Amino acid sequence: MVAETVIDIEQLSKSYGSHRAVDSLSLQIRRGEIFGLLGPNGAGKSTTILMLLGLSEPDGGRINVLGMNPTRRPIEVKRRVGYLPDDVGFYEDWTGLENLQLTARLNGIGEKEARERAMRLLGEVGLKDAAHKKAGTYSRGMRQRLGLADVLIKQPEIIILDEPTLGIDPKGIDELLALIYGLSREQGLTVLLSSHQLHQVQQICDRVGLFVKGKLLAEGNLEALTRQLLTDTPIVITAEVDRADQQLLDRLAELEQVRDVQSGAEDPDAVLPSSSRVLLQIGCSEDCSDAIARMIVSSGVSLYNLQRKQYGLDEIYRRYFAGGEEHGSKRSKKAAK
Amino acid sequence: MEASVLKRRLNKWRNAVSERLPDGLRKFAGSLSDRDRFDKSNSNPAAFRVLVRKEIADHVRSWRFILLLAIIFLTCVASLYTALNSLQDAIKSEDGYSDFVILKLFTISDGTLPSFIGFIGFLGPLLGIGLGFDAVNSERNKGTLSRIMAQPIHRDDLLNAKFTASLFIIGFMFLALGLLVLSLGLLIVGLPPSFEELLRILAFLVVTVFYIGFWLNLSILFSVRFRQPATSALAGIAVWLFFSFFYDMILNLLSSALVRNNQASTVDDMLNHVNLMLGLSRISPYTLFNEATSTLLMPTVRNLGPLTTEQAYGAIDSPLPFGQSLLLVWPQVTGLIALTLVCFAISYVMFLRQEIRGRS
Structure with missing residues (x-):
């Protein structure tokens, strides 16, 4: 049985000035899938994600999330899609529990239920003991796990994680990825995660899309990726x-x-x-x-x-990701101006 | 015990009633929870309330607020002290407004410290800037803005909530302070305020809240525009200093330059000149506030522009009633509100067009 397509992107484009951040991207993600959007820094991953949530407006193309256009109906899309931003921040003077409760309340969940859900999720992500500690005292790994709980509290159908493994130690990455994998399989969640850490992320992804300079070069599982990308001399x-x-x-x-x-x-x-x-x-x-x-x-x-x-991951990595660094630094220079 | 039993019974009745109502009517019976409303509409009515509550809680818990409160409170006590010192002389002097003793508490001083309205006009902006300068950019820098924006709320809800919460706090604070000064004066002087005095004081407090609301909005505008809280705070303080000190100086320079150019001046020219200068000075919210509050608190102020002998001829020498004073400052109050709205509109448009991503 083929699951329904929950995210459907067709010919999506977005430019910042003369810089094409996303260049006619087409992508389909089915329900229950874990999809890894991989690419070097500045490849347009975050921009694509923002457009999926209606936080940024596409220049051209069509997006369909759960049958809705996020540019026109962002509230309904955001109600059913959870998003963990890149380097998520919390109100540091508030406890982890209070931060989660705020998100729950913003999603229209009543006060009592918000507390119950927050406590349950804190238990699931292993932060039960830190529930009443201020979020400012959390470590990076704990913050990401709190972020995951924050995304899940609205009981979404799709979760979008932007660089969830950034800045965590290898053990923390494994734990976080295992958590994401487990939750996705248990609850039938569709997961879209972006990363530039090909090695770690491909372990839990059903499919991977390689995204460089605004273009999707290849998609599929690892073998398919290798076949598509290294056709000349594998x-x-x-x-x-x-x-x-x-x-x-x-x-x-x-x-x-x-x-x-x-x-x-x-x-x-x-x-x-x-x-x-x-x-x-x-x-x-x-x-x-x-x-x-x-x-x-x-x-x-x-x-x-x-x-x-x-030639495997390493070669793919070297060939396609190496070019991105230079590209990324150019953009950050532009931003600094 | 008793209360909970009653509550349970009430809930039971309410459920029983709403079950018997047809679907269309049920909406009005209030049986829809927030969650139901939320699921059925494209808007999120609860979100605004939640955000306002969060902002107020944040402000009240913050050190910054306590410091600002302390500054304002101290200056008020000081100005009350000087006012009480010179109250004796003020009552004796025959300036036609010795009836309004309580109002004098707000307006007079013995010369060592500014009066209450002087202090408010000067420090109020600081309060507004202090509450708003990091409204948006600190959330952006902490990475919380993109997290909040990923929730099903409209973008303007956030801005509106920030403004409403700060304005609520300012309003509450000034109402408390004004009434505090009033009651302290009452205790010390021993004269109760007349109804008109009370109305004038309340009107003064409302105008003050509008005035500080303008500065609050200006600083929110800067916080949307500038990524660094320090930059936006400095920009706000720069505008504040400009209007408090430099604007009058620049106007004086301009005025003398204009007068020198046309030597042979008729009365009409003079009048035009004065009116022009007055118009220019009224661009400054500081002037607007001073004119509005001094008219409201000093019933003897009958006019805010140039007055020829002809116009003054036949005028009855008595204080204006409250309604007339209010009518006199109506343009100033409208101007303040307009300035506030302009700032809010600009920050609104800017914020809606900004892209919110990560911590950048």
């Missing part, structure tokens, strides 16, 4: 041989799956060979280490080492 095989003449290189290049062959240590990660040995870098579309080994051995060359390297 696998690199490094062979350490004692000599490499042109004939060997040509014969290797003739193999069906081989895309290109290079000799010499191009890859800085590769182990440096001792002086008499040569490193061959063979880019392949599929794993064909066996054919390569057979080829090298049959042409009378000694093979010392054969290493297969599959």
Whole structure:
């Protein structure tokens, strides 16, 4: 059974001056899914989220959240969608409980019920002992967990978390993600979370969308992402041989799956060979280490080492996220002006 | 015990009645809870109330408010002291308004310290600026603004709530202070205020609240515009100092420059000149407030502009009744309210157009 689409974005665009923050983005998220919006800083993730909640107006395109247009009916959308902003803040002189109660009251929940729900949620996120402490004394991780309780108190159908793992230690991240995962599965919540921490977030996401410079480059689970993004050379095989003449290189290049062959240590990660040995870098579309080994051995060359390297997360990360930093700093400079 | 039993019985009756009512009528019977109303409409009536309560609680708990309250309270005591010192002379002098002893408590001083209205005119803006300068930008910097905005409330609810809460506090405070001065004066002087005096004092307090409301709105405007609370506080204080000290000086300079240019002046020219200067000085809320309050508290003030001998001829030398005084300052009060509304409108439009994201 295919679940209904709860968030439907089509050709969404938004510009700040000449800078295109979101560029014809199309995305569908189904009920009960955990979707990870991944991208470097300044990729347009937060802008997209703001438009989903009607807090920012799109320049073009169409958004549909739970069958409503958030630009026209923001109140109804915000009633059913919980949003945890990036680096959430609380009234620091108020206790965690009071902060939650305020949110509940703003959602039209009566005083008594607000207190009950707040206490229950504080228990669920593991802050029961800190309920009566001032929010100003909370640690970063506790603040994020309080934020999660704050989002859940209105009993939303969709929760949108903007960089929920930012600035928490690895153990805290694992706990928070486990909490999000558990809650989503228990209550059938749809979760949209944005992050630039590909490694951590992909553990709990059903699907991931890679978002760079306002464009969605690829979406799907990790394998699909790899297939879509690294179509040119997904696998690199490094062979350490004692000599490499042109004939060997040509014969290797003739193999069906081989895309290109290079000799010499191009890859800085590769182990440096001792002086008499040569490193061959063979880019392949599929794993064909066996054919390569057979080829090298049959042409009378000694093979010392054969290493297969599959491009995965790290490579995706390096290729697409590295460009974002420079981009991000440009924007922050603009903002500083 | 008794009360809870009654309450339970009342609730039972109410439920029984509302069950028998048709759907259309049930709405009017008040059986809809906040939650029902909330679910059924696109607006959120409870949110505004909740926000106002939150703001008032925040203000009252804050150190800033206690400090401001202490300053205002001390100055009031001081001005009352000087007023009582010179009250004896003031009553003896035949200025035609010795009947209004209680009003004099607010307006006279022995020269060492300003009078009550002088203090209020000067320090009131500080109170307004103090309560409003970080209304929006501190929430933005703390990251609470985007969290509140993600709740199902309209954006203007927040701004309205902030304004209403601060104005409520100011109104409450000045009503208390005014009545306190009145009652202390009553205790010390021993003369009860007449009904007219009471009306004049209440009108004075209302005008004061409008005046401080203007400064409150101006500082809220700055808090929407400037990201740093310090910047918006400084901007507010700069405007305050400008109108309290420098505006009159600049007007004097301008006035002397204009007079020097046309040597041969007729009465009409003179009159025009004075009127122009008066008009310019009335741009300042400080002038508006001074004119309005001194007219309200001094019944002998009959006119706020230039008066020719012709016009004064035949006038009866007696204090104005309250209604006439009020009529005289009506333009000033309208001007103050208009200034307040202009500030509010600008901050409203600015806030609605701003993008709220994270802590930026």
